[in-house]
Amino acid sequence: MSTDIGTLEAYLRKKRSEGHKLVVPYITGGFKGWTDAIRAAAANGADAIEIGIPFSDPVMDGPTIQHASETALHGGATPISILHELRSVDVGIPLAVMCYYNTVHHAGHERFANSLREAGVCAAIVPDLPLEESGLWCAAADASGIETVMLAAPTAPDDRLPRIIDRCRGFVYAVGLLGVTGERDTLATSALTLAKRLKAITEMPVLIGVGVSDAQQAAEACTIADGVVQGASVMRRLIEEDADAVGEYIAEVRKAVDQC
Amino acid sequence: MLQDPSLDGRFGEFGGRFVPETLVPACQELESAFRDAWADPSFRKELDDLLRDYAGRPSILTECHNLGKQLGIRLLLKREDLNHTGSHKINSVLGQVLLAKRMGKKRIVAETGAGQHGVASATAAALLGLSCKVYMGEIDVQRQALNVFRMKLLGAEVVPAVSGSRTLKDAVNEAMRDWVATVEDTYYAIGSVMGPHPYPWMVRTFQSVIGQEASEQCHSLLDGKDPDVVVAAVGGGSNAIGIFSGFVDTKARLVGVEPAGGAAVGKGMPGVVHGMRSYLMQDEHGQVQEAQSISAGLDYPGVGPEHSYLASIGRAEYPSVNDQEVISAFQVMSRSEGIIPALECAHPMAWIIREAPKMQGQTVLMNLSGRGDKDVAQMMEILDGQI
Secondary structure, three states, X not given: OOOOOOHHHHHHHHXXXXXXXXXXXXXXXXXXXXXXXXXXXXHOOOOOEEEEOOOOOOOXXXXXXXXXXXXXHHOOXXXXXXXXXXXXXXXXXXXXXXXXHHHHHHHOHHHHHHHHHHOOOOEEEOOOOOHHHOHHHHHHHHHHOOEEEOEEOOXXXXXXXXXXXHHOOOOEEEEOOOOOOOOOOOOXXXXXXXXXXXXXXXXXXXXXXXXXXXXXXXXXXXXXXXEEEEOHHHHHHHHHOOHHHHHHHHHHHHHHHHOO | OOOOOOOOOEEOOEEEXXXXXXXXXXXXXXXXXXXXXXXXXHHHHHHHHHHHHOOOOOOOEEEXXXXXXXXXXXXXXXXXXXXXXXXXXXXXHHHHHHHHHHOOOOEEEEEEOOOHHHHHHHHHHHXXXXXXXXXXXXXXXXXXXXXXXXXXXXXXXXXXXXXXOOOHHHHHHHHHHHHHHHOOOEEEEOOXXXXXXXXXXXXXXHHHHHHHHHHHHHHHHOOOOOOOEEEEEOOOOHHHHHHHOOOOOOOOEEEEEEEHHHOHHHHOEEEEEOEEEEEEOEOOOOOEOOOXXXXXXXXXXXXXXXXXXXXXXXXXXXXXXXXXXXXXXHHHHHHHHOOOEOHHHHHHHHHHHHHHHHHOOOEEEEEEOEEOHHHHHHHHHHOOOOO
């Protein structure tokens, strides 16, 4: 198993070493205006972008991203069309995909890993593929140079976290709360508690995602974590407004986390 | 006996535990709690007592003389429709809710299709003093209004699932989303032999009482012999696995009948959804397809992983029947035997009627897993003016 540091992790570590907090927005692939939103986010201070490949049964997602996924699917988006379109998107920062495991399983592990690499994607997040089931995919991903970001949840006992980190590439995705993606009024205390537990045992960048709902919550998360992943608050702006609104929001988040 | 799954929850290549990281510790805790409870004589006694004194077990075996004569076969029914709450679902739910209490959980969430598992869950929660929330596809809420009201009467909260196909598949998604958020105090009572390990194995274990009883009852009725064919409906497949478990070591043909619009084994290919790798109806990109069946309880694009395994090794077969055959069988059974079957069970009945010419003189055991009262309003609409 290769333990060389990959493109995404190297990039995030370099940014961090410059005293920079990491902002990673999530954008649903195939949703109207999604490539413009990627460009707007990158131009306004995102450090990497997570692109969602929509799935019919997104069990980790709340209403906003469910809606975005369903709309994209109804519009004819497929994993192939999204990866194809991504080839023409060069924003100078690393791109990761978020997809449910059946998308990977259906395509075949090696074929899917290769298709990511060919599309210029350097990492994958597969939220329904926990550590114990990840072996086949991770072997194929490693072989293709795709970094597999693992999720760590507040429910993990202490002896589980180091095993997750060992298998993790890119960054550690600290799930901020018990629940699915979506905006909340406040940042859950579980987010900071988990980030502290992870920071105590790894040098890998630790980003909090799920329930980081605005610029102020992002800044609060970054008092402990190295950065944040934000999905529902980004997609709500793309659904209700447009790519420009996404850009303005990322600029706002950037400013807030830079001050902390 | 059916074999136990491997340590990683596999039946052959099927099964596993494909859940969000948040739920992994909960599945591990459940597996360990179930192993511990099943090995504990006091838990087994408590469950056996409830099954006997509350659910009404053992369920009887009925020979259908009229239909048997018409079809040229010997037809036996395992009468799970006579259980308390009207279906086999109570067998698993009493076990699961007892286990939830033993684990210190305060709340049950469940998904339901036709409402039978929801009603059974609401019943067990009422009996054992836990709160209960049931997710049900919005379309099923409409076509199974009677069961929705029953659940509410029993004190459960019924939440319509409005995403996706608004049927059983989406009710499972909503129940899993609820569980991800509430896992610390909540037990997810899955209604079939599906979901992440240990559910397919645990639910099968609780449902195997059907097969054990049926085996003994057949031996008594058939002078120590086994039936030639054992038939049951398959959506997720819990009633089928329950009755198959008593006959897997015999020479009996095991037949799981799927609806034509939800034929996971017949038309699907291996995929991963709802925590398990199993046969799954999906499109060319791996999107899960929406099932289309007259029966809300079978309106599911996947199937329990052990059925995928039994199909893959050729031990069981999974033919399908269409809605028209089902509507006809529903009426045939009602008129010939005075038994109104659940629409789910009209599927194996339809298969038996279709295949009877090839089974002349054989003994066919069918699991009548539920009663048809819940389907009467829907059938009134379908048969409007034809009766």
